[in-house]
Amino acid sequence: MSAITGGASIQGSAERAERLARAWRLWMTAGPGLFWIVVFLLLPSLILLGIGFFSIGNYGNPHLPLSLEPMREVAGYSILGWSPDNLATILRSLLQAISAAGLTILLAYPVVFFIITRPPALRPLLLLFVILPSWTNQVVRTYAWMELLGPGSTLSHLAQGAGLIPPHLGLMPGILAMQIGLTYNYLPYMVVPLYAAAEKLDWSLVEAGRDLYASGRRLFWSAVFPQTIPGLLSGIILVAIPAFGDYVVPTLLGGGKSMMIGSLIASQFLDTPNWPYGAALTIFMLIFTCAGLIVFRVMSKRLGSSEGSMI
Amino acid sequence: MAEPAMLPRIAGQADAATSSAPTSGIAPRGAIRLEGISRVFGGGVVAVDRIDLDIQAGEFFTLLGPSGCGKTTLLRMIAGFETPDAGRILISGREMQSVPPHKRPVNTVFQSYALFPHLSVAENIGFGLRMRGVARPERLARTEQIMALLQIDAFARRNPAQLSGGQRQRVALARALVNEPEVVLLDEPLSALDAKLRAELQVELMRMQKRLGMTFIFVTHDQHEALVMSDRIAVMEQGRMLQVGPVLDVYEQPRSVFVAEFLGLSNIWKFTPRPGNMAETAIGALSIATPITTQRTAMIRPEKIWLYPEADAPRDRPNMFAGVVREAIYMGASTQYNVALAGGAIVLALDTNNQAAERSWGPGERVVLELKPANIMLIDG
Numbered sequence: 001m002s003a004i005t006g007g008a009s010i011q012g013s014a015e016r017a018e019r020l021a022r023a024w025r026l027w028m029t030a031g032p033g034l035f036w037i038v039v040f041l042l043l044p045s046l047i048l049l050g051i052g053f054f055s056i057g058n059y060g061n062p063h064l065p066l067s068l069e070p071m072r073e074v075a076g077y078s079i080l081g082w083s084p085d086n087l088a089t090i091l092r093s094l095l096q097a098i099s100a101a102g103l104t105i106l107l108a109y110p111v112v113f114f115i116i117t118r119p120p121a122l123r124p125l126l127l128l129f130v131i132l133p134s135w136t137n138q139v140v141r142t143y144a145w146m147e148l149l150g151p152g153s154t155l156s157h158l159a160q161g162a163g164l165i166p167p168h169l170g171l172m173p174g175i176l177a178m179q180i181g182l183t184y185n186y187l188p189y190m191v192v193p194l195y196a197a198a199e200k201l202d203w204s205l206v207e208a209g210r211d212l213y214a215s216g217r218r219l220f221w222s223a224v225f226p227q228t229i230p231g232l233l234s235g236i237i238l239v240a241i242p243a244f245g246d247y248v249v250p251t252l253l254g255g256g257k258s259m260m261i262g263s264l265i266a267s268q269f270l271d272t273p274n275w276p277y278g279a280a281l282t283i284f285m286l287i288f289t290c291a292g293l294i295v296f297r298v299m300s301k302r303l304g305s306s307e308g309s310m311i
Numbered sequence: 312m313a314e315p316a317m318l319p320r321i322a323g324q325a326d327a328a329t330s331s332a333p334t335s336g337i338a339p340r341g342a343i344r345l346e347g348i349s350r351v352f353g354g355g356v357v358a359v360d361r362i363d364l365d366i367q368a369g370e371f372f373t374l375l376g377p378s379g380c381g382k383t384t385l386l387r388m389i390a391g392f393e394t395p396d397a398g399r400i401l402i403s404g405r406e407m408q409s410v411p412p413h414k415r416p417v418n419t420v421f422q423s424y425a426l427f428p429h430l431s432v433a434e435n436i437g438f439g440l441r442m443r444g445v446a447r448p449e450r451l452a453r454t455e456q457i458m459a460l461l462q463i464d465a466f467a468r469r470n471p472a473q474l475s476g477g478q479r480q481r482v483a484l485a486r487a488l489v490n491e492p493e494v495v496l497l498d499e500p501l502s503a504l505d506a507k508l509r510a511e512l513q514v515e516l517m518r519m520q521k522r523l524g525m526t527f528i529f530v531t532h533d534q535h536e537a538l539v540m541s542d543r544i545a546v547m548e549q550g551r552m553l554q555v556g557p558v559l560d561v562y563e564q565p566r567s568v569f570v571a572e573f574l575g576l577s578n579i580w581k582f583t584p585r586p587g588n589m590a591e592t593a594i595g596a597l598s599i600a601t602p603i604t605t606q607r608t609a610m611i612r613p614e615k616i617w618l619y620p621e622a623d624a625p626r627d628r629p630n631m632f633a634g635v636v637r638e639a640i641y642m643g644a645s646t647q648y649n650v651a652l653a654g655g656a657i658v659l660a661l662d663t664n665n666q667a668a669e670r671s672w673g674p675g676e677r678v679v680l681e682l683k684p685a686n687i688m689l690i691d692g
Contacts, residue, residue, distance in 0.1 A: 207392055208425035210412040212439035212486070219413075222438070226429040 045286070051279035060273025070280035086264075090288075093261040097244035100182040101236045104190035107183070108235065109228075112194045116201070127195060134188045142181055142252045149177045149253070173255025181249040186242065190235040197231025233300045241289055261285055338404030341368035341493040341526040343389065348398035350384050350550075358384040360550035361398070366528065366543075368403075371520050373529045375537040376547035377573070382530045385547075386496050389528065390419050403493055413442075417494040418487035422502060424479045426471035432482050433458070433467040439490040457489040460519075477508045488519070494526045501536065513539050534574045538562065546570045564688055568608060571690065576613045576647070578658055579690075583607075590687075594656045598629035598684045606689035613647065613661035615686035618672070624679035630687075632680045634658065636672045646671060650678060 052070050057063030076086045115126045133141060149155060151170030159165045171177055201224065209223035247262035254260060261281065268278025338344065343366040350359040359381040366372045374382040387393040389400060391412035400407040407415060418439065426435050433454055440450040458464040461481045471479055480500060487495050497516075501509045517540050520527045531537055537544050538558055545555040546569070554561050554570045565571035568579055582590035582597070590597045590609050597609060624631060634650040637657065641664075648660045660680055664671070672678055 202423075202425070204421055204423050204425040205427060207390075207412070208419070208421060208427070209438075210392070211390060211417075211419045212490070213413045213442035214438075215411065215413045218442065222442075223427070226427070229429075 048279045048282055051275055052283050054276045056274055056276050060268075060275055062275050062279075067276070070274075070276040073277050074280045074284050085259075089259050089261055089264055092259070093244050096178065096182060096246075096250075096260065097240040099179060100186055100243040101190070101240040103179070103183040104187050104239050105232065105235070107187055108190040108194050111191055112198050115195060116198050123199075127191070130191045131188045134185075138185055138248050139252075141185065142248050145177065145181050145184065146172055146252055149180070172253050175254070177253040178250055178260075181253045182243050182246060185246075185249060186239040189238040189242075193234035193238065194228060194231040197228045197234075201227050229300075233296070237293070237296065241293075244289065245285055338401065339368040340403045342366065342401075342403055343494060343526065343528070344399075344401040344404075345385075345389075346399040346401070348385070348388060348395045348400065350381075350388060350393060351396050357550050359388070359395070362550075362552055364545065364552065364555065366526060368526055369524045371517065371527045371529065371540060371542045373531060373537040373541035373544040374547060375531060375534060375544050375573070378532055380547040381550040382532075382547050383498055386419075386498055386528060386530050389494070390417055390496050391415050416492055417496055418490050418492040419496040419498065420480075420483045420487050420500045422499045424471075424483040424500075426479060426482055426486070428471055431468050431470060432463065432474070435471065435482060436486045436489050438486065443490075453489055457485045461485045461488075461515075476504050477512065480504060480512060484516070484519070488523065488525075491523075492525065494528060495520075497527060497529045499531055500529075502531070502533070509536070516540060538574070546573060548573075565610065565690065567692070568610075568690060571610045571688075576659055576661070577610050578613065578616075579608060579610045581607060582609050594632060594652050594654060594658065597682060597687060599687055599689065600684040601687075601689055603689065606691050608690040608692060610688045610690055611682055611686055613659040614645075614663075615683070616658065616660040617681040617683070618648065618660055618662050618670075619679040619681065620670075620672075621677040621679055625681075628681060629684060630682040632658070632682070634678060634680060636674050636676050636678060639671070639673055648672065648678070650680060652680075 051062045053066050053068070054062035055065060055067040055069060074086060076082050076084060111130060115123050115130075118126060147153060149170060149172035151168060151172075153170065156165070156170040156172075159171055160167050160169070165171065205227065206219065206223045209219045214222050245262045245265075246260065247266050250260035250263045251266070254263070265278050265281045265285070268274045268281065343364070345362055345364040348359055348362045348364075349357070351357050362385065374385060376382045384393055388395050389402070389407075391407070391410065395408065402416060427438065430438065433451075436457060437450050437454045440453060445453075455464065455467075458467060461484060463478060463481045463485060466474060466478060466482075471482065474482065480503075483500065500516075501512055504512065513536060516527075516529075529537075529540060541558050543555065543557050544561055546553045546561060548569055554566050561570065562574055565574065565577075571577045571579060580590075580592035580594065580597075582592040584603045584607075585591050585596060588599050588603055590599050590603065592609060599609065619625070621633065624633075632652050634652040636648050637651045638647075638649040640647040640649070643664070645661050645663045648662065650658045650660055652658060658680060662670070
């Protein structure tokens with residue numbers, strides 16, 4: 001009788017040791033990453049969330065008492081009444097993000113299909129050419145576009161000559177320059193996931209399409225495009241989300257008339273400080289993006305092709 | 312019989328490919344002629360080497376050969392996915408070299424099935440009709456008909472990923488047949504299925520082909536499959552056609568050692584001719600029924616060898632050989648005996664297990680083999 005209970009307790013302690021070892025392994029592997037995320041992402045976000053509910057101090061700093069004023073400000077209310085400026089900025093940012101995603105899609109498809117129809121040995125090199133520019137600093141590349149599109153540049157002279165822009169003005173700053181900058185900067189982030197999807201394209205489906213009387217455009221839409229949807233969805237997310245909140249491109253190429261949400265937030269911390277307002281804007285952007293992601297995820301699930309996507 | 316009763320032919324269904332090119336008037340719908348077809352891949356690999364072939368309309372024709380023999384390349388050239396480097400392809404009398412795949416009156420059942428994963432079963436099957444602009448009501452009617460015929464109507468709304476291998480195979484077949492092509496090309500469509508399902512589908516495919524009266528060109532490396540299903544087979548090796556003919560002829564009278572060995576089991580010996588129409592082989596002198604001329608190889612199928620217990624073997628007949636059973640491989644319906652003769656040569660003999668236990672032998676037991684002269688085939692070379 002005692003032998004039996006003794007055996008059970010030995011078994012129990014072995015189990016406990018095993019559980020401890022498992023917990024130890026878990027924390028040792030997941031711990032560092034978790035620490036990083038908590039300290040550098042979760043905590044700052046929570047602090048920001050807090051700041052968003054403070055009043056503004058004399059120097060733009062957060063101040064007691066707690067207030068809903070910053071949130072009202074995000075919605076466009078101020079002492080001067082409601083203004084559509086914020087709404088316009090958000091919509092403009094959204095449109096920029098969508099059109100950047102759209103343009104990168106249009107550019108990426110031909111590039112990707114050019115690459116995957118080359119000999120396999122050549123493909124990584126060609127892909128590298130697309131990725132390579134993104135290894136240099138975004139600010140540097142955007143400055144280069146300032147030179148290329150500025151008032152004295154050849155492109156601007158050509159545009160002036162064609163009567164597209166008034167004399168003595170450049171293509172930069174403006175919406176067009178901003179769009180070029182965003183598209184240029186984010187193209188690799190569309191090409192890479194699309195390439196990943198296109199490289200494992202099942203060509204027998206293309207043959208099946210041809211065998212079943214499809215050709216040209218209809219063949220592409222019926223047999224090729226559906227296979228690239230997972231990559232496309234990943235690409236849209238990788239491009240649209242950073243483009244939505246991009247700060248460098250709108251600041252350098254956009255000019256004052258086309259304020260984007262990224263610049264709006266930055267100016268609350270740098271130019272005319274208003275930390276609570278800036279924090280509230282940031283939180284809004286975070287929630288907005290998350291909501292967008294969720295909608296996107298639901299949509300892609302409905303498309304029935306979310307398995308391969310990175311979201 | 313030429314018109315399938317189940318699938319009514321649709322007015323104006325004589326589509327672009329059927330009506331545009333001038334028809335010779337001689338070749339019936341679904342007949343195929345290959346004239347000097349060659350295909351050389353990069354690196355000088357000759358995949359298909361000057362092949363001439365006539366396939367009758369409504370025939371179940373099988374291209375049989377080991378992997379890499381060129382049978383799939385040949386099929387792909389008929390489908391239009393590969394372009395021959397030389398020669399002509401005629402389908403129903405019309406030249407096809409410059410006709411792209413989507414305009415050819417053929418449909419393919421792919422080895423991997425190649426079903427569109429984003430479309431349902433019914434949408435997959437209706438795809439070809441939709442691409443040809445067949446109106447929706449008719450498209451649905453024909454899709455339903457073919458699904459009923461192949462007993463897949465229960466899965467109409469499922470996605471291919473939700474189907475078993477056999478069901479996918481049926482969908483792939485339905486997707487080709489619903490278009491009522493002149494020729495159906497099948498690229499090892501059963502190779503991914505388990506043996507029992509394969510046997511079922513073999514019979515079903517045959518039945519479907521006879522019922523619809525379309526020409527089927529079937530590619531396989533499985534000799535059993537080829538024997539079961541085909542009207543005629545072509546045995547291919549290294550891009551060439553070694554022998555073309557009705558299944559029975561090719562099996563019973565192989566014209567080369569390769570064909571004899573590829574199709575079923577065989578005992579093959581080189582021989583030197585001796586007077587009295589005798590052949591001197593590694594196992595001894597054999598009496599041959601057919602007159603020996605230039606042939607120098609003799610072949611006999613294992614199932615055509617008679618086995619006797621040592622005690623009651625007939626004494627007065629030619630080609631009797633005593634030996635010892637080395638291995639007895641029991642295969643259910645039959646048993647294969649590997650028998651070592653006095654000189655050490657091994658002879659394969661197959662015996663059906665329709666007799667009582669006294670007609671079976673274990674390793675080490677002595678048997679007498681009879682190689683009846685009429686059962687010995689002579690092969691050139």
